[in-house]
Amino acid sequence: MTFLDAFSRLPEAINELVSEFSSAPVVGDLNAGLTQYSFWLLVSALLLAIIVFAFVRKQALVPKGVFVNGVEYLVEYVENDVAKGVVGTDWRRHFPFLATIFFFILINNFVGLVPGMKPGTGAIGCTAALALVTFIYFVYFGCKKHGVIGYIKSLAPAGVMFPMNVFVWVIEVFSLLLRPITLAIRLFCNMFAGHIVMGSFSIMAALFAQPLLEHVSAMNALGALPSVAWLAILLIIYAVELIVAFVQAYVFTVLAAVYIQIAEAEGH
């Protein structure tokens, strides 16, 4: 086997990788049971509970140590940047919801980055559930603030003439219904695509290095050279994914905050 075989085996290996990413039941079946994603979802939820309870237990007037300070920094980041910065004066009421969403997505994304584990947010069902909860939450608070009829009316901006009014309202309703869909698809696609890209580069690195591992010769050593490059790219993409894991949690939370702010705003 020479290194040229690696090219011919690449599409097959990548197809295998992609099929590995679709939900498969671990316990029970697809209707009632655990897929590999929901298993890691439970693991990360448990991990989050442990972290938060440990944090509450260790909390003191003067925070000490990396752990307490780190969690406190993240909580204050959500509080100042998302809740106070986007929601505005009503931030105290919405802060628990926003912080819950942020930490849940964050822990899921980071658990998925550990090799061998899967991100709970890498399945469309999980992100759709999160987006649906967000949708119900901001529609509920919009209705609470303006009344049901008032909220439906407030979708169209005030101060627009009568016939245009209806037209703008239809567009606003359409964009309102599109919000949970885009929220779900953005998070899912980011996690899914990131893991597929990391997986393909590690497969490429393995395929090119395989001949050298089986039989040491000058030709095979030359063929294995690209796998060094693939490995370097893999490390860079892993670093990017570390940033993406944080940014996606942040983006989801900020968008939820923006939608809450829009739903509660006067005259829109």
Added chain:
Amino acid sequence: MGVIGYGLGVIGAGLAIGLAAFGATSAMARQPEIQGRAFTVFILASAFTEALGLIGFVVTLIS
């Protein structure tokens, strides 16, 4: 074929992220004190456009 389509589709997302970065850097250069807010808006905007590119990527793989 799907890969070529994805390559064509990602041109738009690439242009959009480039434009967002251009706007953010020129805004920061003109008004350095707005750096924090401009960066937040830039991250949001690039997340919006990046999602479009990623939808193309995932659809290519699934179809």
